[in-house]
Amino acid sequence: MRRFLIDTDTASDDAVAIVMALQHPDVHVEALTVVAGNVGLDQAVQNALYTVELCGKETPVYAGRAQPIMRTLETAQSIHGHDGMGDCGLPLHGRTPATGRGVDVIVDTILGSPGEVTLVCLGPLSNVAAAVLRAPEITEAVERVVIMGGTGVHGPGNVSAMAEFNFWADPEAAAIVTASGMPLEFVGWDISITSAIVTQERHDAMLAIGTPLARFGVDIAQAVRRFALEHGMEGDDLPDPIAMAHAIDPSVAEISRLNVKVMFGDGGQRGVMEVDRMGFVGGEPNVDIVTHYPSDHFFELLFDAYRT
Numbered sequence: 001m002r003r004f005l006i007d008t009d010t011a012s013d014d015a016v017a018i019v020m021a022l023q024h025p026d027v028h029v030e031a032l033t034v035v036a037g038n039v040g041l042d043q044a045v046q047n048a049l050y051t052v053e054l055c056g057k058e059t060p061v062y063a064g065r066a067q068p069i070m071r072t073l074e075t076a077q078s079i080h081g082h083d084g085m086g087d088c089g090l091p092l093h094g095r096t097p098a099t100g101r102g103v104d105v106i107v108d109t110i111l112g113s114p115g116e117v118t119l120v121c122l123g124p125l126s127n128v129a130a131a132v133l134r135a136p137e138i139t140e141a142v143e144r145v146v147i148m149g150g151t152g153v154h155g156p157g158n159v160s161a162m163a164e165f166n167f168w169a170d171p172e173a174a175a176i177v178t179a180s181g182m183p184l185e186f187v188g189w190d191i192s193i194t195s196a197i198v199t200q201e202r203h204d205a206m207l208a209i210g211t212p213l214a215r216f217g218v219d220i221a222q223a224v225r226r227f228a229l230e231h232g233m234e235g236d237d238l239p240d241p242i243a244m245a246h247a248i249d250p251s252v253a254e255i256s257r258l259n260v261k262v263m264f265g266d267g268g269q270r271g272v273m274e275v276d277r278m279g280f281v282g283g284e285p286n287v288d289i290v291t292h293y294p295s296d297h298f299f300e301l302l303f304d305a306y307r308t
């Protein structure tokens with residue numbers, strides 16, 4: 001069994017990614033650590049706890065940072081709904097997280113099993129950057145770090161012309177993690193819009209699966225889907241799930257190893273990935289950037305999870 005630790009600002013597409021990992025026969029999820037991002041921390045914790053319960057698992061969920069490293073949280077509730085889960089009426093309250101702090105759990109889990117833990121990051125990198133600053137030795141002890149963030153080599157951004165939400169929400173954290181020396185694999189928003197759009201046909205195919213998990217995935221995406229269709233997309237996109245697909249099966253991904261820095265200015269620079277596409281002007285390559293992930297393979301993995 002591969003061992004995953006998932007850091008998440010649980011809203012709709014995070015929840016779908018969590019379902020994919022929890023339901024996969026070859027993956028053991030050690031814990032979920034939650035960070036503020038799409039919604040405030042308390043709501044994200046409740047969303048994560050509900051998702052784990054729906055999957056019938058007992059994976060511990062820990063609360064992490066409630067704010068970015070140096071800035072004030074700006075959520076994405078206008079996209080994911082007020083509760084982050086499409087405002088579709090789920091009972092997202094009253095559950096209790098495990099005792100312990102998310103940042104400590106990241107450090108302890110990685111150092112407790114050197115070379116064995118894959119850290120999958122689905123939200124702003126505030127928890128992960130704090131863990132790196134607290135215990136820099138995790139950078140050598142972690143097996144893989146798969147991050148949904150940035151805009152890869154194709155662009156565009158989803159929160160400004162060139163910035164993607166997770167990096168934009170806590171750009172200082174993204175810059176710290178990117179420069180940390182960890183074995184980084186980035187799956188950017190560009191991959192989500194090229195390979196993970198829920199077209200009408202796929203939407204209907206999900207509904208046809210008919211399981212509670214498939215119904216859940218469709219229902220919680222309804223706010224994002226409405227926004228996407230209103231903005232000329234063919235359907236809602238699934239950035240965290242396609243990052244999880246890559247974490248589960250990297251064998252089909254096309255990858256470029258390049259030098260990446262994250263800019264932490266304000267305005268149009270905030271959270272933008274600076275990528276040395278030529279490979280000779282920016283310094284040593286530090287990130288495996290996924291440049292293509294096959295759409296059919298992604299949806300197969302997702303539908304397999306929904307069938308369980």
Ligand code: BDR
Pocket residue numbers: 011013014038076122123148158164165166189239240
């Ligand atoms: C990322 O931001 C959030 O809205 C999603 O959950 C995903 O992690 C996409 O930019």
Ligand code: CA
Pocket residue numbers: 008009010011013014038122123240
């Ligand atoms: Ca997320």
